[in-house]
Amino acid sequence: MVDNIDLKSYxxxxxxxxxxxxxKDGYHEVEMIMQTIDLxxxxxxxxxxxxxxxxxxxxxxxxxxxNLIYKAAKMLFGEFGITEGIRVNLTKRIPVAAGLxxxxxxxxxxxxxxxxxxxxxxxxxxLATRAxxxxxxxxxxxxxxxxxxxxxxxxxxxxxxxxxxxxxxxNPPFEVSTAExxxxxxxxxxxxxxxxxxxxxxLKDKRSDIIIKWSSNLLENVTLKRYPDVKRLKxxxxxxxxxxxxxxxxxxxxxxxxxxxxANKVKNILEQELDNKHHIVVSKTNNKGIxxx
Numbered sequence: 001m002v003d004n005i006d007l008k009s010y011x012x013x014x015x016x017x018x019x020x021x022x023x024k025d026g027y028h029e030v031e032m033i034m035q036t037i038d039l040x041x042x043x044x045x046x047x048x049x050x051x052x053x054x055x056x057x058x059x060x061x062x063x064x065x066x067n068l069i070y071k072a073a074k075m076l077f078g079e080f081g082i083t084e085g086i087r088v089n090l091t092k093r094i095p096v097a098a099g100l101x102x103x104x105x106x107x108x109x110x111x112x113x114x115x116x117x118x119x120x121x122x123x124x125x126x127l128a129t130r131a132x133x134x135x136x137x138x139x140x141x142x143x144x145x146x147x148x149x150x151x152x153x154x155x156x157x158x159x160x161x162x163x164x165x166x167x168x169x170x171n172p173p174f175e176v177s178t179a180e181x182x183x184x185x186x187x188x189x190x191x192x193x194x195x196x197x198x199x200x201x202x203l204k205d206k207r208s209d210i211i212i213k214w215s216s217n218l219l220e221n222v223t224l225k226r227y228p229d230v231k232r233l234k235x236x237x238x239x240x241x242x243x244x245x246x247x248x249x250x251x252x253x254x255x256x257x258x259x260x261x262x263a264n265k266v267k268n269i270l271e272q273e274l275d276n277k278h279h280i281v282v283s284k285t286n287n288k289g290i291x292x293x
Contacts, residue, residue: 099248
């Protein structure tokens, strides 16, 4: 067995995000078409004698036991009686607390790394089952690509993979509370829900125009009202692109564009019009999960 491994973990967006009902246990029943994009973090894993050490280049990422990397490692170490330790060097490129599943993808990479470094021989399905105990987005991040998520987001079905779609991501310099957004979601007052079937048709036919036209996020009903800055940002991005969409519960807004040339043009305009605290990135869809470098 090897003692070191380097992995990429990719960011996630929602092509559709629908909430169907609130369950008795407090969770929400969701229906989402989730998609990885080529924006990624790099994680270097090394065996050490003991402990779980996290090193990162991002000042806002915790390196203690609150980090999902730590929780993922602790879970597998405990289950399989691993007494050695691991050092994780995280190079962060996915914005933090941005609705892009950056932390979840890092945890997924940690599960994959430990599985390989210690020869646990767990299948991706077995890793995903364990990942669901840590967070709803983590099982998706293991395989990535285009998937339908139902239940609380952990029941997954691999779909026809999306064609290449370019987009511009804008992450503003503040956070949105996911708990607050779901807590203020009144499904009785919402009559229009995302039409996932139209997006599925677009995926089947590799029609990016149909996918973009019918992409939709129900949580915008809450976030855009409670966070006017996100509403204004979405309107600005929408005016420059084919369509703007909020990612997850926010605050990141993505704008779909017709290729790399238009993406770079939009990025340049936004960099001139927004202050430098906004994180603006050109990206595109990809069909990859956790990937060895």
